[in-house]
Structures are given as structure tokens and as C-alpha cells.
């Protein structure tokens with residue numbers, strides 16, 4: 001949220017001790033800006049930014065050492081990480097704002113506390129103004145059979161959208177009982193979940209306290225850590241959270257359980273696109289056919305559903321003609337089976353799309369991401385039921 005009451009999480013990359021001390025002193029009197037850390041070596045910046053995900057990055061353009069200030073920004077750009085950057089410089093070395101590199105403000109030394117705070121607030125506001133609202137899209141990853149790859153795809157699709165399309169992505173762990181994303185990423189039980197969000201009025205500041213910032217560059221809203229806690233999350237609370245997420249993120253992806261209940265229906269209703277996963281085996285296709293009936297009963301237009309055939313080409317699979325017959329259409333995408341890459345990456349809690357970008361399965365996820373990043377909003381998306 002913008003305005004002076006906003007809490008800005010700042011990371012400083014500065015190798016001149018006097019400057020960083022001066023900034024620390026300025027911030028001592030500023031409850032609204034939280035200095036996350038001061039790095040004196042540009043080589044640490046990328047990993048650190050991935051880990052702490054600051055709201056604003058302040059970096060000395062005259063950074064000495066192996067990695068210069070501009071090189072840090074180039075690394076961020078290559079990694080698809082978009083953060084508003086304030087460049088510190090001296091009058092003898094004037095700089096210009098450069099949105100392509102994320103530079104939204106220049107702070108020329110010496111600067112006063114007033115200049116400093118104004119610059120931070122302006123950078124933060126710039127960041128807010130780039131934020132989504134009407135352009136945000138909600139993608140619900142569903143499957144009518146357990147184990148078809150929903151969690152794997154939800155996570156990797158999120159990372160692909162964040163990295164290649166420079167979008168702010170939130171993945172909601174919709175497996176409220178079992179917390180599949182929590183399990184996949186091995187997030188400790190003590191890390192807060194959706195349950196820690198207030199139920200009456202939920203704000204972006206509340207969200208900040210609860211989201212898990214994954215090193216892959218996406219944010220996660222975790223499910224509660226225990227099965228019995230799931231029922232404490234009501235559909236009404238979830239609807240409020242979903243509408244907040246839509247204001248904050250370009251893309252909200254929901255990983256769902258293999259169910260059709262009121263909660264899942266509310267996600268369907270909030271969705272722009274439902275990614276319906278299936279596999280070419282009889283029991284799964286039977287369930288996918290039933291789901292197709294449900295989608296049509298809900299009056300969702302066909303373009304709102306994106307069918308993804310997972311583990312395509314597995315020996316013994318049902319032939320494509322019968323897959324089409326069951327779904328009533330051709331799958332939009334087909335992910336090959338790649339146990340070595342996918343299972344291993346999952347077991348390490350990392351996205352396979354980053355482990356091996358060239359693998360066929362990663363390239364297909366990239367195609368899905370590209371299609372969903374540009375997919376037009378279906379007209380009159382909210383269906384009645």
C-alpha cells in the first residue's frame with residue numbers, strides 16, 4: 001500500500017561504511033522503513049534478494065569489487081526479478097532513471113533525511129503504480145483424480161510466469177487439509193498460513209506478515225499445518241483473500257485438492273482460467289469427462305478451461321483419439337513424463353523449470369505460461385451456479 005504509513009522493506013547494497021552508517025542513522029527514526037540488511041559485496045546481492053524479496057533496493061552505483069551496481073541490476077533483470085531500485089551516486093557521476101533496469105529514482109550524495117525518505121516513498125509508490133488490479137488473472141489448477149500433477153504444475157507454472165514474464169506471482173496452497181505446497185517446499189510447520197490472516201478485514205500489510213517468499217521468486221500463501229485446521233478457513237474468508245491477492249499480484253495460481261466442493265467452486269468462480277489436468281488412463285479420463293459436464297453445467301465458456309495432458313507418451317497410455325473423445329476436445333497442452341527431472345526436483349523442493357530449462361517438460365510449461373500470460377480475459381467471466 002502506498003502513502004507514508006506503508007511499511008517498506010529496504011535492502012541496501014553499499015560498500016562505504018560511512019554511507020551505510022549514515023543511512024542506518026536516518027532509518028533509526030523511521031518506523032515505516034525496515035532495513036532488511038546491508039550488503040557490502042555485489043556478489044551476494046542476487047541470492048540475498050531472492051531470499052528476502054525486498055520492496056525497494058538501494059544500491060551504490062560506485063560499488064567497488066567484482067560486481068558493480070549496474071551488474072547487479074543486470075543479474076536481476078536476467079533472473080526476471082523486478083524490484084524498484086534507487087541508485088546512489090555523486091554529482092560528478094550523474095545517472096538517469098532507467099526503467100528497463102528497474103532504476104526508478106536517483107539519490108545524489110550528500111542527501112538529507114528528507115530527500116532520503118521522499119525518494120524511498122516515491123520508489124515504493126512507483127512500484128505500487130505498476131501493480132496489477134484489473135489486469136490480474138487467477139488461474140486455478142485442478143484435476144479430477146489424485147496425483148495427476150496439480151501441485152507440480154501449479155508451482156512450476158508460477159515460477160515460469162514470474163521468471164519469463166516478469167510477473168508478480170502468488171501461489172495459493174489450496175490443499176487446505178494436506179498443504180501440498182508446504183510439503184513440496186518443505187516449509188516448517190511454524191511458518192504462518194492463511195489461518196493467521198484476520199477474518200474481518202484483510203489488508204496488504206496483513207498479507208506481508210504471512211506470505212512465504214520462495215527463493216524461486218514467487219510468493220506462497222500456505223495452507224494450515226494440520227488437517228483439522230482446514231475447516232477453520234471458510235469460503236467467505238477465502239473470497240476476501242482472493243480479491244485482495246488479485247489487487248496485489250499479476251497472477252494468482254490456486255493449487256486445488258481433487259474435490260469439487262464449495263471452496264473449489266468458489267475458486268472456479270473467481271478464476272479467469274481453469275487448468276484442468278488429466279492423464280491418458282481410463283479412470284482419470286472418466287473423471288475428467290465428469291468434470292467437463294460440470295464445467296458445462298456451470299456455463300463456463302470452453303476457452304475458460306485449459307486442458308493439460310500430463311505424462312503424455314507414457315507406454316500403455318490410452319490412444320489420443322479416445323482422450324479427445326472423453327474430454328470432448330483435444331488437450332491444449334501435453335506435458336511429457338520425465339521422472340528423472342520432475343521427481344528429483346520435487347524431492348529437492350525446487351522448480352524443475354529452473355533446474356533444466358531445455359527439458360521438453362520445462363519447455364511445455366513455458367508454452368503454457370506464455371499462453372496464459374497473454375490469454376485474453378473471457379468476457380463475462382463470472383458464471384452463475
Ligand SMILES: Nc1ncnc2c1ncn2[C@@H]1O[C@H](COP(=O)(O)OP(=O)(O)OP(=O)(O)O)[C@@H](O)[C@H]1O
Nearest residue numbers: 146147148149150151152336337338339342343346
Ligand atoms: N510430467 C511428469 N513426469 C514425471 N513425474 C511427474 C510429472 N508430473 C508429476 N509427476 C510426479 O507425480 C507425482 C504427483 O504429482 P503431484 O503431487 O504434483 O500431483 P497432485 O495432482 O498435486 O497430487 P494430489 O492429488 O495428491 O494433490 C509427484 O511425484 C510428481 O513428481
Ligand SMILES: [Mg+2]
Nearest residue numbers: 150151175180
Ligand atoms: Mg497436490
